[in-house]
Amino acid sequence: METSVDKVLKPAPLKNGAGFNSQKTPETVSTNKRLKRSHRQIRAENIFRRTIMIVAVATVVLVTGIMVTLAYQSRLSIQSAGLGFLWGKVWDPVRDIFGVYPFLLGTLLTSFLALIISVPFSFAVALFLGEYFPKGWMPDLLKNTVELIAAVPSVIYGFWGLAVLVPIVRTFESAIGVDAIGQGIFSSSLILAIMIIPYAASLGRSMIQMVPSNLKEAAYSLGATRWEVIRMVILPYTKSGLFAGVMLSLGRALGETMAVTMVIGNTSLIPKNIFSPGNTMASVIANEFTEADHPVYLSALIELGLVLFVVTVVINMIGKRLIKGVTK
Numbered sequence: 003m004e005t006s007v008d009k010v011l012k013p014a015p016l017k018n019g020a021g022f023n024s025q026k027t028p029e030t031v032s033t034n035k036r037l038k039r040s041h042r043q044i045r046a047e048n049i050f051r052r053t054i055m056i057v058a059v060a061t062v063v064l065v066t067g068i069m070v071t072l073a074y075q076s077r078l079s080i081q082s083a084g085l086g087f088l089w090g091k092v093w094d095p096v097r098d099i100f101g102v103y104p105f106l107l108g109t110l111l112t113s114f115l116a117l118i119i120s121v122p123f124s125f126a127v128a129l130f131l132g133e134y135f136p137k138g139w140m141p142d143l144l145k146n147t148v149e150l151i152a153a154v155p156s157v158i159y160g161f162w163g164l165a166v167l168v169p170i171v172r173t174f175e176s177a178i179g180v181d182a183i184g185q186g187i188f189s190s191s192l193i194l195a196i197m198i199i200p201y202a203a204s205l206g207r208s209m210i211q212m213v214p215s216n217l218k219e220a221a222y223s224l225g226a227t228r229w230e231v232i233r234m235v236i237l238p239y240t241k242s243g244l245f246a247g248v249m250l251s252l253g254r255a256l257g258e259t260m261a262v263t264m265v266i267g268n269t270s271l272i273p274k275n276i277f278s279p280g281n282t283m284a285s286v287i288a289n290e291f292t293e294a295d296h297p298v299y300l301s302a303l304i305e306l307g308l309v310l311f312v313v314t315v316v317i318n319m320i321g322k323r324l325i326k327g328v329t330k
Contacts, residue, residue: 072307075304078298079100082100083100087102088103090103091103092270094270098298100302104280105286107272111187111191112190113255113256115195116191116255119191120202124201125202127203127207128209129206133210133236148200151196151200160264163193163265172184183279186265186279190262190265194258194261197258198252198254205250209240217239256310263282268281268289269281
């Protein structure tokens with residue numbers, strides 16, 4: 003007969019000779035499934051991380067390869083003209099004299115003038131669609147129209163500029179007493195301004211719609227007007243996104259080719275004012291690349307592309323620094 007002490011000191015019987023139950027309980031099965039799922043998630047996460055890293059490295063390699071290729075293909079022009087290529091004011095392929103300064107000036111003038119013209123319209127469209135009328139048939143129609151502007155081929159803008167805009171600009175030039183040419187820096191800037199409006203407007207609209215409603219409601223509860231809410235709440239909250247949209251528009255304007263080529267006048271002279279004919283680096287490449295009949299001429303056009311590439315990169319870097327400055 004077992005005493006109470008014997009029952010306490012009696013060891014528990016071993017199950018199946020190993021101390022473990024061979025039959026899996028529902029809790030054990032659920033735990034194993036979670037562990038297996040966790041291992042699959044870890045493997046998927048590792049694969050995704052490696053894929054993203056490969057894509058990022060490939061992008062850097064691609065951009066570097068483009069720059070190295072342009073530099074290598076333009077070596078004849080670099081050896082011939084040196085740094086004088088950047089500030090040379092004469093472009094004469096017959097005498098092998100190549101200076102990029104008139105085209106660099108024309109590129110910067112058209113791009114920044116187009117940016118100045120387009121920014122008020124872009125911000126107005128962004129505020130209208132993002133704050134005043136975010137929903138409804140009319141905002142949807144305007145949003146689709148703005149997006150359609152970005153989808154129209156640039157050559158269509160060029161034809162429209164020649165048929166409609168150039169005569170209007172010519173009349174305006176006659177009225178203000180300058181040479182009534184019609185084609186020039188101002189006409190190409192107007193075309194570019196229309197083309198780049200959708201980029202800043204679309205990004206600005208998205209940023210404005212992301213402003214937390216409690217911030218705006220708090221401002222309204224303190225007695226702020228609609229304009230004061232926009233000025234003191236919406237614009238400070240979205241300034242980095244709005245500025246990024248402006249830089250995106252500028253990058254689009256710097257590289258535009260066909261529309262600008264058709265209305266800028268295509269002259270190698272330095273423009274005297276914004277109504278004078280001129281040329282951009284992209285339009286020179288488009289006009290003369292098939293006419294390059296000797297190696298130095300072809301190399302100079304490729305170096306022109308290299309300069310355009312470097313200018314675009316530098317302006318984007320400056321823009322990113324400015325974005326960091328305004329968001330601090």
